[in-house]
Amino acid sequence: MFKKILVANRGEIALRIIYACKELGIKTVAIFSEADRNSLHVRFADEGVCVGPAKSSESYLNVPSVISAAEITNADAIHPGYGFLAENAYFAEVCEACHIKFIGPPSNVIRLMGDKARALAAMSKTGLAVLPGSGGLVESVEQAAKIADTIGHPVILKATAGWGGRGMRIIRNREELTDAFPAAQQEARLAFGAADLYIEKYLENPRHIEFQVMGDNYGKVIHFGERECTIQRRHQKLLEEAPSVSMTKEARREVGLLVEKALTSVGYSNAGTVEFLVDEKMNFYFMEMNTRIQVEHPVTEMVTGADLVKLQILIASGGKLHFDDHLKPRGHSIECRINAEDSDTLTPSPGKITSFNVPGGNGVRVETAAHSECIISPYYDSLIAKVVVHGNSRPEAIKKMERALETFVVEGIKTTIPLQQKIIRDPDFIAGTFSTRFLERFLT
Numbered sequence: 448m449f450k451k452i453l454v455a456n457r458g459e460i461a462l463r464i465i466y467a468c469k470e471l472g473i474k475t476v477a478i479f480s481e482a483d484r485n486s487l488h489v490r491f492a493d494e495g496v497c498v499g500p501a502k503s504s505e506s507y508l509n510v511p512s513v514i515s516a517a518e519i520t521n522a523d524a525i526h527p528g529y530g531f532l533a534e535n536a537y538f539a540e541v542c543e544a545c546h547i548k549f550i551g552p553p554s555n556v557i558r559l560m561g562d563k564a565r566a567l568a569a570m571s572k573t574g575l576a577v578l579p580g581s582g583g584l585v586e587s588v589e590q591a592a593k594i595a596d597t598i599g600h601p602v603i604l605k606a607t608a609g610w611g612g613r614g615m616r617i618i619r620n621r622e623e624l625t626d627a628f629p630a631a632q633q634e635a636r637l638a639f640g641a642a643d644l645y646i647e648k649y650l651e652n653p654r655h656i657e658f659q660v661m662g663d664n665y666g667k668v669i670h671f672g673e674r675e676c677t678i679q680r681r682h683q684k685l686l687e688e689a690p691s692v693s694m695t696k697e698a699r700r701e702v703g704l705l706v707e708k709a710l711t712s713v714g715y716s717n718a719g720t721v722e723f724l725v726d727e728k729m730n731f732y733f734m735e736m737n738t739r740i741q742v743e744h745p746v747t748e749m750v751t752g753a754d755l756v757k758l759q760i761l762i763a764s765g766g767k768l769h770f771d772d773h774l775k776p777r778g779h780s781i782e783c784r785i786n787a788e789d790s791d792t793l794t795p796s797p798g799k800i801t802s803f804n805v806p807g808g809n810g811v812r813v814e815t816a817a818h819s820e821c822i823i824s825p826y827y828d829s830l831i832a833k834v835v836v837h838g839n840s841r842p843e844a845i846k847k848m849e850r851a852l853e854t855f856v857v858e859g860i861k862t863t864i865p866l867q868q869k870i871i872r873d874p875d876f877i878a879g880t881f882s883t884r885f886l887e888r889f890l891t
């Protein structure tokens with residue numbers, strides 16, 4: 448087992464990892480930027496190393512600084528959390544070269560999944576369904592037009608290096624393609640440094656359902672069921688749940704087995720998430736894979752009883768997965784991501800929190816690094832807390848969330864709480880009849 452882990456992150460996820468290490472008897476090293484000197488992750492870790500100024504690119508994303516911090520403190524592993532360096536294949540390679548264990552999948556698998564067109568091709572080859580499309584890069588408007596004619600409009604152009612919906616263009620007819628193709632290329636080049644695009648059939652009202660997986664280093668991959676992540680605004684998730692209301696036991700088993708088979712064949716290990724677009728007929732189409740622990744992992748933990756962060760650490764240190772059977776979800780869990788944002792415009796609202804009361808009680812879990820008098824920095828992600836509830840049923844979980852949000856006091860900055868209160872009281876949300884278009888009704 449590792450003796451000391453460097454936590455290459457900040458905020459609530461850094462705390463989540465430090466808590467897991469404490470429970471496993473592993474020492475921790477926090478890294479921090481000049482803006483985070485007084486943060487809780489620095490306080491609760493055994494050691495702290497300043498890795499640079501407030502700007503992420505010069506601190507949390509600075510590979511030589513982070514590696515040096517691990518070398519100086521003699522850490523034997525690095526947990527990257529999510530965001531920052533978590534899906535940087537080069538960083539994972541440098542860790543490997545420096546004999547520091549990267550707590551995540553092998554660098555070649557990170558690289559494969561980071562290239563969305565290659566990932567689609569690889570997953571399709573293993574038997575996962577993918578939407579009809581180019582099956583690789585599209586080089587020109589003419590080639591794109593030919594594919595669109597074959598599969599029929601509407602189609603969608605996506606950046607192969609993309610994430611967060613940038614570089615995406617929905618194409619409804621041949622005329623639109625002429626302008627959209629170079630525009631998407633340009634946007635992708637600016638955002639990701641690569642103009643490469645691929646094309647696929649566009650689904651009008653899909654759901655977004657993702658499967659949590661964990662693989663060990665002995666060829667075993669198991670799934671931990673699905674999360675429903677359809678409720679998003681501008682590609683930003685606001686609320687996630689497990690299990691999905693639209694899922695059946697049979698579909699879970701069927702898709703889960705396909706996922707396990709696919710990931711075993713690419714040599715996957717550690718935590719990962721396989722994202723699907725799901726149509727009205729409950730057809731699952733592989734969309735992309737995230738090779739990290741995700742923000743919304745707690746809802747899976749609540750219904751399976753697993754500690755996914757501990758499992759990540761145990762697996763990276765050579766441990767084996769020993770689940771005899773697939774975990775059946777018990778009850779229902781919902782997470783609200785509380786962001787320091789204006790809930791109407793979703794624009795950042797940094798500043799000082801003057802008053803802070805975290806909800807509690809039966810079945811309520813709050814992940815946060817915020818506290819009264821703390822400063823929410825404009826330099827980083829605006830996530831300030833995750834409210835996670837667990838109930839015996841979905842209606843019970845919704846009630847608990849309603850009560851938890853009502854008793855969550857955050858003063859001094861604006862938060863997304865009012866928007867999430869609207870969502871959980873919405874008849875379509877309560878009935879479970881929603882698609883990715885759900886939030887359009889709430890747009891201002």
Ligand code: MV4
Pocket residue numbers: 578603610611612647648649650651653654655676677679682724883
């Ligand atoms: C799609 C789609 C419909 N059809 N692809 C949005 C983020 C990016 N990762 C992929 N996205 C989508 N891809 C096809 N072929 C609809 C979306 C989409 C979406 C997906 C999941 C959750 C919310 C969404 C909101 C708008 C669009």
